[in-house]
Amino acid sequence: MPETSAARPRPDTVQRYGRAARWLHVWVYLTVLTLLATGWWFVLYGYHRPTLAARLLGQPDMTIHQVAGYLLTAVLLGWAVFGPRGIAAFVRHTLRYRRGDGRWLADWPKAAVTGRFGGHDGHFDPGQRLANIVMVVALLVLVLTGLGLTLLPSDALSGSMLLIHEWSTFALTPVIVGHIIVAAGVLPGYRGVWRSMHLGGRLRTDVAQRLWPGWLREQQDSDEPRR
Numbered sequence: 001m002p003e004t005s006a007a008r009p010r011p012d013t014v015q016r017y018g019r020a021a022r023w024l025h026v027w028v029y030l031t032v033l034t035l036l037a038t039g040w041w042f043v044l045y046g047y048h049r050p051t052l053a054a055r056l057l058g059q060p061d062m063t064i065h066q067v068a069g070y071l072l073t074a075v076l077l078g079w080a081v082f083g084p085r086g087i088a089a090f091v092r093h094t095l096r097y098r099r100g101d102g103r104w105l106a107d108w109p110k111a112a113v114t115g116r117f118g119g120h121d122g123h124f125d126p127g128q129r130l131a132n133i134v135m136v137v138a139l140l141v142l143v144l145t146g147l148g149l150t151l152l153p154s155d156a157l158s159g160s161m162l163l164i165h166e167w168s169t170f171a172l173t174p175v176i177v178g179h180i181i182v183a184a185g186v187l188p189g190y191r192g193v194w195r196s197m198h199l200g201g202r203l204r205t206d207v208a209q210r211l212w213p214g215w216l217r218e219q220q221d222s223d224e225p226r227r
């Protein structure tokens with residue numbers, strides 16, 4: 001979707017994400033970071049020691065956790081209702097496999113430092129595709145078990161639901177930490193990537209060429225900004 005900004009896009013940049021996708025991402029990360037922070041607090045310090053945020057807001061951490069949980073649920077439902085085509089595209093781009101993806105992954109640790117990534121023709125690189133699968137599955141399980149723990153009468157099931165809730169957090173956390181390190185451009189190979197989701201969603205063409213060469217070619221061929 002073209003940006004409606006009055007400023008004309010610079011020719012050495014390319015639009016990667018439109019406004020709707022960027023707002024969706026902001027809401028997901030604000031709620032997920034709140035849930036991770038309060039969830040880890042419960043694991044490490046239990047439910048009776050308030051965080052600084054709980055003291056400042058005058059609300060128990062569990063209320064903060066549950067409100068963030070309802071917000072995340074609402075955001076995901078909103079996406080399902082208003083963005084089914086976006087979801088279909090996300091799933092299609094994530095669940096693709098090409099010969100050469102294994103090679104790309106094997107070369108990744110070096111490339112993350114040197115910036116010399118292997119070629120691929122996807123919207124997401126093979127590493128992003130794996131991360132997307134873990135993030136989506138873990139988040140869906142967390143939302144379902146979290147709602148179950150909140151809304152269902154406590155019974156024999158709640159013990160196993162809590163265990164699944166906790167272990168999904170353990171699976172999700174390293175992937176989110178990795179995603180933030182990569183997407184914030186801490187590793188030299190990923191410098192400049194953060195712009196694709198922030199401040200207009202345009203990134204420099206040389207950065208796009210380094211990370212998503214096939215996608216960039218498609219953009220240039222169609223000359224159409226996307227999503």
Ligand code: HEM
Nearest residue numbers: 035036039040042066069070142143146147149150166169
């Ligand atoms: C990113 C998503 C989420 C993460 C990372 C997360 C993480 C956690 C963690 C680590 C705990 C502590 C588990 C323990 O004490 O062993 C917890 C407890 C809890 N969470 Fe979540 N959570 C998420 C989403 C949700 C949602 C969507 C809800 C519901 C609206 C929810 C409701 C609860 C409840 C009710 C508990 C307390 C369960 C009990 O002790 O009976 N969580 N969460």
Ligand code: HEM
Nearest residue numbers: 016028029032033128131132176180183184193194196197
């Ligand atoms: C904490 C919860 C977060 C979740 C669940 C999340 C999830 C996602 C997902 C599923 C994508 C799609 C493609 C991909 O895997 O790269 C994405 C893209 C992106 N995220 Fe996040 N994200 C989170 C936090 C952040 C934060 C804090 C940043 C800040 C640097 C960030 C920056 C980005 C960027 C720049 C992209 C675009 C990558 C591309 O152009 O393909 N994310 N995020």
